[in-house]
Amino acid sequence: MKTKHGIYYQFKAPSPLLMIWREFHANPISVAAYYLLAVIVLAMLLAPILAPYSPEWQFTDVIYLPPAWHPEGEMRFVFGTDDLGRDILSRVLYGAWYSLGYPLIATFIAAFIGTTIGAWAGMSRGVQSSTLTHFLDVVLTIPSLLLALVIVAIFGPSLHTVMIAITLVLIPQFIHSVQNAVYTQRAKEYVIAARLNGCSRSYILRRVIFPNITSVIVVQLTFALSTAILDIAALGFLGLGVQSPAPEWGTMLARSLDHMYLNPWSMLLPGLMLFVTVLSINILGDNLHRAIQQQERLS
Amino acid sequence: MFRFSLRRILLFSITLWLLSIFTFSLNYWYPGNTLTNMSGVTPAMDTYHDEANARAMDSTIFRQYGQYIAHLTRGDWGLSLTSQEPVFPRLMQQLGATVELMILGALLAVLVGVPLGVYAALQQRQWQDRLILSLSLSTYSIPVFWFAQLAILLFAIQLDWSPVTGQIHPLYAIDTQTGSILVDIWLSDIPYRASAWVNALKHLWLPTLVVALIPLTMLVRMIRSAVLDTLQLNHIKAARVRGLSDRTILVKHVLPTSIQPVLREAGLQFSVLVTNIMIVEVIFNWPGIGSALVKSIFERDYPVLQGGVICLAMLILAVNFAVDLIHAWRFPQVRDVIDED
Numbered sequence: 001m002k003t004k005h006g007i008y009y010q011f012k013a014p015s016p017l018l019m020i021w022r023e024f025h026a027n028p029i030s031v032a033a034y035y036l037l038a039v040i041v042l043a044m045l046l047a048p049i050l051a052p053y054s055p056e057w058q059f060t061d062v063i064y065l066p067p068a069w070h071p072e073g074e075m076r077f078v079f080g081t082d083d084l085g086r087d088i089l090s091r092v093l094y095g096a097w098y099s100l101g102y103p104l105i106a107t108f109i110a111a112f113i114g115t116t117i118g119a120w121a122g123m124s125r126g127v128q129s130s131t132l133t134h135f136l137d138v139v140l141t142i143p144s145l146l147l148a149l150v151i152v153a154i155f156g157p158s159l160h161t162v163m164i165a166i167t168l169v170l171i172p173q174f175i176h177s178v179q180n181a182v183y184t185q186r187a188k189e190y191v192i193a194a195r196l197n198g199c200s201r202s203y204i205l206r207r208v209i210f211p212n213i214t215s216v217i218v219v220q221l222t223f224a225l226s227t228a229i230l231d232i233a234a235l236g237f238l239g240l241g242v243q244s245p246a247p248e249w250g251t252m253l254a255r256s257l258d259h260m261y262l263n264p265w266s267m268l269l270p271g272l273m274l275f276v277t278v279l280s281i282n283i284l285g286d287n288l289h290r291a292i293q294q295q296e297r298l299s
Numbered sequence: 300m301f302r303f304s305l306r307r308i309l310l311f312s313i314t315l316w317l318l319s320i321f322t323f324s325l326n327y328w329y330p331g332n333t334l335t336n337m338s339g340v341t342p343a344m345d346t347y348h349d350e351a352n353a354r355a356m357d358s359t360i361f362r363q364y365g366q367y368i369a370h371l372t373r374g375d376w377g378l379s380l381t382s383q384e385p386v387f388p389r390l391m392q393q394l395g396a397t398v399e400l401m402i403l404g405a406l407l408a409v410l411v412g413v414p415l416g417v418y419a420a421l422q423q424r425q426w427q428d429r430l431i432l433s434l435s436l437s438t439y440s441i442p443v444f445w446f447a448q449l450a451i452l453l454f455a456i457q458l459d460w461s462p463v464t465g466q467i468h469p470l471y472a473i474d475t476q477t478g479s480i481l482v483d484i485w486l487s488d489i490p491y492r493a494s495a496w497v498n499a500l501k502h503l504w505l506p507t508l509v510v511a512l513i514p515l516t517m518l519v520r521m522i523r524s525a526v527l528d529t530l531q532l533n534h535i536k537a538a539r540v541r542g543l544s545d546r547t548i549l550v551k552h553v554l555p556t557s558i559q560p561v562l563r564e565a566g567l568q569f570s571v572l573v574t575n576i577m578i579v580e581v582i583f584n585w586p587g588i589g590s591a592l593v594k595s596i597f598e599r600d601y602p603v604l605q606g607g608v609i610c611l612a613m614l615i616l617a618v619n620f621a622v623d624l625i626h627a628w629r630f631p632q633v634r635d636v637i638d639e640d
Contacts, residue, residue: 144574145578146612237444237578238581
C-alpha cells in the first residue's frame with residue numbers, strides 16, 4: 001500500500017489489525033452485527049435520556065399490562081408493565097448497565113490480567129510453562145458457571161461478588177489463548193531476528209510480538225464478553241447474582257418465570273435483548289476469527 | 300500407548316488431589332464454623348465433640364486434611380444442614396437423575412448434530428449450508444434459560460404436549476433407587492410399568508431438547524469444518540480416483556478422519572452441556588445435582604454444596620480423561636504430539 005507522506009511516496013505495510021478490519025468490513029453481516037452492537041451500547045449509555053420512566057417506579061393502576069400492539073396494551077408503556085406495574089422498556093434500558101456494562105468492565109479487567117500472565121508464561125519455557133499449561137487445561141474444562149457459583153457461595157450473592165467471580169473465571173481463558181499465541185509467534189523468524197539484534201525480552205514482547213497477537217486478543221475478548229454476559233445473566237436468573245430491585249435482564253427473566261401463566265409478555269423484551277446482544281457479539285467474534293484465518297492463509 | 304496412559308493417569312490423579320485440596324480449603328473460606336461446614340454437625344448436637352475428634356480438628360491442618368480424605372473415600376460426606384440426612388446417598392440419587400439427562404442430551408446432540416454437520420459440509424455454500432450455519436449461530440447465542448422458558452410456554456402451556464416441571468407424575472409413586480427415572484421404573488415391580496414409562500418420557504423430552512440444543516449447534520459447526528478440511532486431503536482424492544462411490548468414501552474415509560478434531564473439543568462441549576444442565580434442572584425442577592447445588596447456596600447448606608461441587612467436577616474430569624484416552628487410542632498420531640510438551 002502506498003501512502004503519501006510529505007513529498008515522497010512511501011511504502012507502508014498496514015498493521016495486522018488494520019488488514020483484518022478490511023477483510024472484516026467486506027462482509028455485510030459482520031458490519032450489521034457491528035452496528036447493532038454499537039446501537040445497543042449507545043442505548044445503554046443514553047438510558048437515562050431514552051427511558052420514559054424510572055426503572056423502579058411502580059404504576060399500581062396498570063399491572064401486567066401487555067405490549068402496546070396488543071388490544072389491551074397502552075401506548076405509554078410500549079412493552080407493557082411487569083407484576084409490580086414497572087415499565088418494562090425503562091427497566092430493560094437501565095438493565096443494560098448490569099447486563100452489558102458490567103460484563104464489559106469484567107472482561108477488560110480479566111483481559112488485562114490474563115494477557116499479562118499469559119505473555120509472561122508464553123515467554124518463559126520449561127517446567128513452569130508446561131505446569132501452567134496442564135493446570136490451565138484442567139481449569140478450563142470446569143464450567144465457568146460452577147466456579148462462579150462456588151465464589152458466590154463464599155462471599156454471598158451481590159453485585160460485587162458477581163463481578164469478582166466473573167473476572168476470576170475469565171482470566172484462565174485469556175492466559176491460555178495469549179500464551180499459545182505468544183508461543184507460536186516466538187518461534188517465527190522475525191522474532192529470532194529481533195533477538196539476534198540484541199533486543200531485550202520486554203522489548204521483543206511489547207514491540208515485536210504484541211502487534212502480531214492483538215487480533216487473537218480481540219477475538220478472545222468477544223468470546224469472553226459473550227461468556228460474561230451469559231454467566232451474569234444466568235447467575236441473576238438463579239437468584240444468586242445482582243439482587244432483585246436492580247433491573248438486570250436475567251433477574252427480570254427469573255421474575256417473569258413465576259408469572260408465566262398470567263403475563264407471558266414480560267419475558268419477551270429482556271430475553272430478546274439478551275439474545276440479540278449475545279448474537280451480535282458472537283457474529284462479530286466469529287467473523288473476526290474467520291478474517292484472521294483468511295489473513296493467515298494469504299500471508 | 301502405555302507411556303501415554305501412564306502420563307494421563309498421573310495427571311488425572313494430580314488433578315483429583317488438587318480438587319480435594321480446593322474443596323478442603325473451601326470449608327475454611329465459607330462463612331461459619333469450619334467443622335459444621337465440613338460435616339454438617341452443629342455445635343448444638345451431642346455428637347459435635349466426637350465429630351471434632353474424628354476429624355482431628357484440634358490437630359495440625361495436615362492431619363485434618365488426612366481425616367477429610369479418609370471421610371470422603373469412606374462415603375461419609377457429612378449431614379445436610381437442612382434435612383439432617385447423610386449427603387452421600389442422596390447425592391448419588393441426584394447424580395443418577397443428572398446423568399440420565401446428560402446421556403440423553405448428548406445422545407440427541409450427536410444423533411442430530413453429526414448428520415446435519417455432514418450434510419451442511421456436503422452442500423457447502425449452497426442455501427442449505429447457509430441456512431444450517433446461520434441457524435446454528437443464532438441458536439448458539441440463545442441464553443438457555445430464555446429458551447427453556449419459551450419452550451415451556453410453547454410446548455407445555457400453549458400446546459399442552461408435556462407437563463411443565465418434574466420427573467414423573469407423583470401418583471405413580473416410583474421409589475427412587477438410582478435417581479434415573481427410566482431405570483427406576485424398570486427396577487420397580489409395578490403392574491402399570493408401560494404407562495409409567497410413557498408418563499416419564501413425556502416429562503423427559505422437553506428438558507432433554509433444551510439441554511441438547513446448544514451442544515448440538517456447536518457440534519454441527521465443528522463437524523462441518525472438520526469434514527470440509529478432510530475433503531481436501533490427499534487420501535480422499537486418491538479414493539475418488541480409484542473409483543469408489545461417494546457413499547463409501549464418506550462413510551469409510553471421510554468420517555473416521557474428521558472425527559479426530561471434533562473429539563479433541565469434546566471436553567469443552569461436555570462442560571457446556573453441564574452448565575446447561577445445571578440451569579435447566581432448576582427451571583424444570585429436575586431432582587438432580589444442579590438444582591441441589593443452587594438450592595444449597597440459598598440455604599447455606601455447605602456439606603451439600605461441597606458434595607455437589609466434588610461430584611460435578613469429578614464427573615467432568617473423568618469424562619475428559621476418558622475422552623483423552625479414547626482419542627489417543629484411536630488416533631496414534633496424537634500421542635506423540637501430547638508427549639512432546
